[in-house]
Amino acid sequence: QVQLQQSGPGLVKPSQSLSLTCAISGDSVSRNSVTWNWIRQSPSRGLEWLGRTYYRSKWYNDYVESVKSRITINPDTSKNQFSLQLNSVTPEDTAVYYCARGVYPYFDYWGQGALVTVSS
Amino acid sequence: EIVLTQSPGTLSLSPGERATLSCRASQSVSNNYLAWYQQKPGQAPRLLIYGASSRATGIPDRFSGSGSGTDFTLTISRLEPEDFAVYYCQQFGTSPWTFGQGTKVEIK
Numbered sequence: 699q700v701q702l703q704q705s706g707p708g709l710v711k712p713s714q715s716l717s718l719t720c721a722i723s724g725d726s727v728s729r730n731s732v733t734w735n736w737i738r739q740s741p742s743r744g745l746e747w748l749g750r751t752y753y754r755s756k757w758y759n760d761y762v763e764s765v766k767s768r769i770t771i772n773p774d775t776s777k778n779q780f781s782l783q784l785n786s787v788t789p790e791d792t793a794v795y796y797c798a799r800g801v802y803p804y805f806d807y808w809g810q811g812a813l814v815t816v817s818s
Numbered sequence: 819e820i821v822l823t824q825s826p827g828t829l830s831l832s833p834g835e836r837a838t839l840s841c842r843a844s845q846s847v848s849n850n851y852l853a854w855y856q857q858k859p860g861q862a863p864r865l866l867i868y869g870a871s872s873r874a875t876g877i878p879d880r881f882s883g884s885g886s887g888t889d890f891t892l893t894i895s896r897l898e899p900e901d902f903a904v905y906y907c908q909q910f911g912t913s914p915w916t917f918g919q920g921t922k923v924e925i926k
Contacts, residue, residue: 747914
């Protein structure tokens with residue numbers, strides 16, 4: 699059974715960086731044929747896919763255009779987890795953030811979600 | 819990017835009734851890679867249907883999906899009390915992957 703456990707601060711100041719981690723059990727971050735994704739949800743933007751990391755003989759990343767200049771998703775093979783970093787946050791980045799496994803063409807396992815509030 | 823529009827916004831029905839939810843895409847969804855998720859308050863979305871019509875593991879057969887191209891439908895044949903929730907469609911045909919805004923199925 700795959701489980702994704704999220705961790706990270708729930709409050710971030712404007713202009714600072716948001717950082718979240720998703721620990722994987724029951725699967726490997728390095729497994730071919732799956733992707734590891736970050737998705738957020740807010741009342742104003744709904745569900746929004748932010749990006750993914752995946753391994754196909756080497757590591758790849760894809761990001762949505764709206765945050766591409768501010769986002770980094772990194773795998774950590776030693777801890778079997780992956781992370782999200784979103785820089786220069788504003789109150790518009792306030793949302794519940796989810797990590798999710800992608801098994802094309804769907805997301806089948808999700809983390810528990812983490813509310814991140816951007817406020818001074 | 820592909821915009822998904824769900825209708826209606828809210829569906830008020832009684833247990834035992836049939837629910838029909840619509841998802842329309844702004845352009846054709848490649849390979850009909852359209853998924854449906856159920857979300858309850860405080861929980862992550864749960865996969866119900868993928869590839870427009872394939873039920874995910876463990877999903878009861880009262881849930882069915884249909885459609886192709888730009889028009890897709892999720893049908894719940896007979897609503898059970900646990901089915902009252904918000905439902906989202908999501909396309910995996912063209913990056914970036916996008917979601918609809920959701921349909922809330924509430925108890926009448």
